[in-house]
Amino acid sequence: xxxxxxxxxxxxxxxxxxxxxxxxxxxxxxxxxxxxxxxxxxxxxxxxxxxxxxxxxxxxxxxxxxxxxxxxxxxxxxxxxxxxxxxxxxxxxxxxxxxxxxxxxxxxxxxxxxxxxxxxxxxxxxxxxxxxxxxxxxxxxxxxxxxxxxxxxxxxxxxxxxxxxxxxxxxxxxxxxxxxxxxxxxxxxxxxxxxxxxxxxxxxxxxxxxxxxxxxxxxxxxxxxxxxxxxxxxxxxxxxxxxxxxxxxxxxxxxxxxxxxxxxxxxxxxxxxxxxxxxxxxxxxxxxxxxxxxxxxxxxxxxxxxxxxxxxxxxxxxxxxxxxxxxxxxxxxxxxxxxxxxxxxxxxxxxxxxxxxx
Amino acid sequence: xxxxxxxxxxxxxxxxxxxxxxxxxxxxxxxxxxxxxxxxxxxxxxxxxxxxxxxxxxxxxxxxxxxxxxxxxxxxxxxxxxxxxxxxxxxxxxxxxxxxxxxxxxxxxxxxxxxxxxxxxxxxxxxxxxxxxxxxxxxxxxxxxxxxxxxxxxxxxxxxxxxxxxxxxxxxxxxxxxxxxxxxxxxxxxxxxxxxxxxxxxxxxxxxxxxxxxxxxxxxxxxxxxxxxxxxxxxxxxxxxxxxxxxxxxxxxxxxxxxxxxxxxxxxxxxxxxxxxxxxxxxxxxxxxxxxxxxxxxxxxxxxxxxxxxxxxxxxxxxxxxxxxxxxxxxxxxxxxxxxxxxxxxxxxxxxxxxxxx
Numbered sequence: 001x002x003x004x005x006x007x008x009x010x011x012x013x014x015x016x017x018x019x020x021x022x023x024x025x026x027x028x029x030x031x032x033x034x035x036x037x038x039x040x041x042x043x044x045x046x047x048x049x050x051x052x053x054x055x056x057x058x059x060x061x062x063x064x065x066x067x068x069x070x071x072x073x074x075x076x077x078x079x080x081x082x083x084x085x086x087x088x089x090x091x092x093x094x095x096x097x098x099x100x101x102x103x104x105x106x107x108x109x110x111x112x113x114x115x116x117x118x119x120x121x122x123x124x125x126x127x128x129x130x131x132x133x134x135x136x137x138x139x140x141x142x143x144x145x146x147x148x149x150x151x152x153x154x155x156x157x158x159x160x161x162x163x164x165x166x167x168x169x170x171x172x173x174x175x176x177x178x179x180x181x182x183x184x185x186x187x188x189x190x191x192x193x194x195x196x197x198x199x200x201x202x203x204x205x206x207x208x209x210x211x212x213x214x215x216x217x218x219x220x221x222x223x224x225x226x227x228x229x230x231x232x233x234x235x236x237x238x239x240x241x242x243x244x245x246x247x248x249x250x251x252x253x254x255x256x257x258x259x260x261x262x263x264x265x266x267x268x269x270x271x272x273x274x275x276x277x278x279x280x281x282x283x284x285x286x287x288x289x290x291x292x293x294x295x296x297x298x299x300x301x302x303x304x305x306x307x308x309x310x311x312x313x314x315x316x317x318x319x320x321x322x323x324x325x326x327x328x329x330x331x332x333x334x335x336x337x338x339x340x341x342x343x344x345x346x347x348x349x350x351x352x353x354x355x356x357x358x
Numbered sequence: 359x360x361x362x363x364x365x366x367x368x369x370x371x372x373x374x375x376x377x378x379x380x381x382x383x384x385x386x387x388x389x390x391x392x393x394x395x396x397x398x399x400x401x402x403x404x405x406x407x408x409x410x411x412x413x414x415x416x417x418x419x420x421x422x423x424x425x426x427x428x429x430x431x432x433x434x435x436x437x438x439x440x441x442x443x444x445x446x447x448x449x450x451x452x453x454x455x456x457x458x459x460x461x462x463x464x465x466x467x468x469x470x471x472x473x474x475x476x477x478x479x480x481x482x483x484x485x486x487x488x489x490x491x492x493x494x495x496x497x498x499x500x501x502x503x504x505x506x507x508x509x510x511x512x513x514x515x516x517x518x519x520x521x522x523x524x525x526x527x528x529x530x531x532x533x534x535x536x537x538x539x540x541x542x543x544x545x546x547x548x549x550x551x552x553x554x555x556x557x558x559x560x561x562x563x564x565x566x567x568x569x570x571x572x573x574x575x576x577x578x579x580x581x582x583x584x585x586x587x588x589x590x591x592x593x594x595x596x597x598x599x600x601x602x603x604x605x606x607x608x609x610x611x612x613x614x615x616x617x618x619x620x621x622x623x624x625x626x627x628x629x630x631x632x633x634x635x636x637x638x639x640x641x642x643x644x645x646x647x648x649x650x651x652x653x654x655x656x657x658x659x660x661x662x663x664x665x666x667x668x669x670x671x672x673x674x675x676x677x678x679x680x681x682x683x684x685x686x687x688x689x690x691x692x693x694x695x696x697x698x699x700x701x702x703x704x705x706x707x708x709x710x711x712x713x714x715x716x
Contacts, residue, residue: 172545227590
């Protein structure tokens with residue numbers, strides 16, 4: 001079993017944990033290594049649930065912060081082990097997971113070991129199965145069995161945000177809009193009814209849709225309503241009796257999931273619409289004094305997070321939550337995934353400054 | 359090896375050849391049985407090419423008629439062997455191939471054996487691979503190696519036509535219309551370009567298209583322009599960069615294939631259109647005196663054939679061709695495929711009357 005030295009620099013720790021592959025469903029080896037390393041730390045109380053590890057200080061501080069990172073990655077594609085590369089003279093660590101999000105998780109592991117006496121109590125959570133369906137997520141499991149472990153005044157998720165603070169997140173909703181027709185041989189099309197033709201107004205409405213930008217707690221969230229998939233057809237000589245358009249609505253956190261569904265149903269009025277997936281957004285929560293302290297301490301300008309992240313889970317439990325981690329999110333899942341070493345160090349400095357500020 | 363008794367009634371012969379399964383690619387056993395049975399007939403000169411059998415009278419008549427039927431079927435689906443069923447008091451033979459087109463082929467086999475002294479010379483052709491891509495068809499092969507065997511003044515294809523004479527056939531053309539965009543994460547849709555949305559005008563134009571009815575040699579051919587398939591999309595969180603719409607144009611035999619392509623390109627102007635499949639139609643050719651004699655002799659009212667059939671191959675070689683066979687074409691390929699015994703007998707009587715009319 002590999003062992004982790006948590007006194008390494010965050011950059012070296014990034015290399016170390018990226019070189020232990022941990023594609024979703026296969027996090028055990030890395031989870032065991034983290035578990036063993038943090039159990040050696042006297043200032044942390046450790047709880048394990050599957051491949052999720054929770055490590056808490058119990059210093060009786062007035063406030064508690066939850067700092068979380070997932071340990072799984074999307075599948076490896078020839079990009080493990082990591083390599084050091086230089087781009088425009090700047091050092092990067094290249095490889096699967098460097099951006100999403102072992103760079104952020106490495107910073108957390110390093111600080112978990114170092115900060116025996118932070119100014120706030122800290123609950124560190126390193127969890128499994130973030131990159132797959134929500135039902136498998138370590139956070140889903142933990143929220144069901146130990147919701148008390150989520151308690152805190154602020155949650156910080158180490159998802160890549162280019163070292164900036166990204167508040168909240170948009171919600172995401174998927175529906176399938178269906179049109180139905182009647183099959184016939186295409187040589188006698190008048191005996192059938194073409195379901196693909198019937199989908200013309202769905203595409204026309206989506207093409208004409210003007211997404212809004214909505215300001216929530218001072219951050220401007222851009223929405224988007226898009227067909228992400230379309231399918232229909234039986235054979236090259238058959239009038240199709242079914243066409244399905246999968247539509248993804250990314251909605252500002254000021255809308256509830258229910259309101260988002262109502263909006264999509266309104267846009268697609270007259271069509272059969274089935275909701276297949278819904279995740280509420282999260283308000284940025286930057287109006288909380290502790291969040292403002294955090295933003296000030298790390299010296300960042302808050303931005304909105306467009307992608308859905310697990311901040312929404314904390315938000316749903318009433319804990320304001322932000323994203324703060326190294327790495328360019330547009331490189332997440334990319335075969336050329338790579339994280340700037342300087343960003344890793346910046347985020348490490350930022351978190352340390354805030355967690356030790358007297 | 360099964361043997362065929364060509365003195366059976368056409369209905370019994372239908373049962374016999376349907377009970378020898380001959381799904382495309384697997385026609386050998388039936389072809390061997392037909393080959394053996396017709397070689398026993400002294401009045402026919404037999405030529406074999408793969409699983410296609412050509413049997414000709416050489417009586418020196420003034421006119422020659424080509425009468426053809428395919429021997430393959432679409433896949434069996436629990437509907438072999440045949441069963442006798444009654445619908446509204448009328449006897450039917452139920453099972454794969456009864457309609458498409460072993461009923462018609464059985465009539466031909468029966469008459470090939472019986473008519474040693476017809477008033478015209480006859481070229482009987484029973485061929486393989488009609489139900490699959492044209493390149494595999496026994497007729498394609500034969501037209502390439504022995505075009506002389508297609509020579510004749512009229513061709514009659516035994517495709518199911520409810521015992522009516524169906525003249526010519528519509529042409530058929532398939533194109534794929536493509537729209538392209540640019541991928542991005544659907545959480546940042548404004549960085550991409552949605553190819554599915556871009557297909558909206560394609561569907562709108564197809565939905566608004568008013569197909570024409572065109573009279574050719576006295577028969578009215580209905581055209582049709584239809585999307586038969588649509589696909590697009592990468593994943594539930596990705597703005598799609600490609601959408602493909604497969605469009606099938608069934609066009610009257612007065613249009614050449616080239617004109618049909620030009621028409622579709624005009625309807626879909628501004629879009630990337632690729633022609634993937636083209637089969638010319640066939641004019642009904644009912645203005646030829648021999649065709650008029652035939653129609654009169656069998657006592658039928660000619661109708662247009664909408665589906666594409668092999669009559670177009672004869673038409674392309676300058677031989678007027680019609681469809682004339684038992685069975686309801688809308689039951690072809692159907693799991694409940696079944697042919698009316700009365701229609702088999704009618705077509706047998708019709709052909710015999712004409713071929714022996716002195």
